[in-house]
Amino acid sequence: MKFDSALLYLPPPLPPFPRQRALDSLLFSAISSSSSVLQLRQIHALLHRFGLHASSFLVAKLLRRLTDLGILPPNPYPSLVFSQVPSPNSFLWTAFIRSHSPTLSSASADADSPLSVYSLMRRQFPPPPPLTFTFSALLKSAQSLSDGIQIHAQTISIGGFDSDLFVLNTLIDMYIRSGHLIHARQVFDEMPVRDVLSWTSLIVAYSRNGDMNSAAGLFHCSPVKDVVSWTAMVSGYSQNSQPREALAIFKKMQAGGVAFDDISLVSVINACAQLGTCNYASWIRQVVDQAGIQLNVFVGSAMIDMYAKCGLIDDAQQVFAEMSDKDVYSYSAMISGLAAHGRADEAIHLFEVMVRSTAVRPNRVTFVGVLTACSHAGFVEKGRCYFSLMMNEYRITPDPDHYTCMVDLLGRAGLVEEALKLVQSMLVEPNGAVWGALLGACRIHVKPEIAKIASEHIFRLEPDCIGNYIVLSNVYASAGMLDEVSNIRKMIRGRGLRKNPASSWMESGDGVIHEFFAGDDLHPRSKEIKEVIEYLLQSLRLVGYVPVLSSIVYDMSDNEKERILKGHSEKLALAFGVLTTVVGGVIRIMKNIRICEDCHLVMKMASGAIEREIIVRDSLRFHHFKSGLCSCRDFW
């Protein structure tokens, strides 16, 4: 039997008197705008008073509002509300089915599942005709593939809806949610008609799977594109760490005359954060301002994060101050940013303000930020306090990220044995980062025995990560264990790993990136760069600079060590900065590994000698060098 679906969309029959219709719509909007169960109960009482509690129209709205507020069965209230309607229509049944959506908590008993409510509906006499919404509600609540297939079968057996665009889109969505992209794709391929939603759903699914090639292929073929599908591509690239592609597709979107909105910009801001350069930061700020986009929590948090990652921590703070609404993301982004810039006191202060004077509750990410702040500043006791505060007060079970912070905190402060004990006491399996933090501590404090333990785990977890081998080799070299050093070298060769070279780079005013490798003379201005370094180091010697030869752990003559130190890539970048930036301007350098002691000393002294602020972003954090001092207070 087929239904004429057009008939089903007719509005409910008009009530006899206009007065009552006005009352209906008054109550309807009252329900829509109510934000608590108490209010809904009061409205429900009003429905009784006016004899409207049997109205499918109003009760369906009431049920949907209850569902949105999370008042779901097994709470008896929705069923009570429903049961007061003697002959519910299809809309009300659908709302009732929706209210049985399985949520976070109790796996609902079979008798309470949306599907069983649907069977109940079909057993009515005469059965209310199902709507496309009915199947969409069922599909949305499907928890498993078999649920979904069963529901899909129902739509076919009843007929009429098996080729409905809305139902099929929901079906695609169901397959994607249950992780069956291939089934989703099959439905998509067999659909008689597709709209922009069908295309976008699949594009997003592919990009969440990390498959941007398939996503881009689909996007390219899609005959209809709108701001949402374009944004899906931008965010796909940005979430898959392809910021340049994200920006490229955003520019294409603009060129195509598609107006962006705040949601699109969030992904673009994110891409700029990954690039970490000031030019893109100021470009996107202009785009945001010119378009008159409000700094809501999404745009604002993304912006805070971006400024922090571009080394513009003051701008990040300014955005934070400008935001009228702040949530846990905004606070976490600001706290992590301050932590990365070594401004631990401010990070901790902000955390205290947040918990004391706002209703914002910290989450696990917030604590990662607070703990990193402590570890970057060497606040051992404070770090311990926040770690237990997190567990005891906020009932957050520490995850490997939190342990990484704690191991780093203890280990860097010299409590390497305690850090090892902490790792061994973990209830969750330590990951590579946790062991890596411990290994890093062993390098600073030369603990070859513990380094051996850490590296055994880390080589198992991250066999291809070259950095770990190098750190271990440096520990052995510092301890004078030369046999072990050559063993590591053999290991690296045996596993076919290659060093990715240390490099530093700078962005010039026109946005071009200039990259330098240790000891290279590839840059066109290499000759001048060398001259600047020579001149700079010589003048620094006059005010007491002595090369930190211990930064080179390998066995060679002091002259050779000095020559190598001179060629470190951040020194090349510094010299290039001196040559190319305006007098008095900030010199910003980025670096793919950690800065060495000798370069750190040179940066400090140079910042005083040439009266320039120098900001170095190494692989872990920012150093702000100014007037002969570093923001890290020489603790890194």
Place this chain on the structure above:
DNA sequence: CTAGGGTTAG
């Protein structure tokens, strides 16, 4: 009434 968004460690 189904498609796109922000904070996380070595």
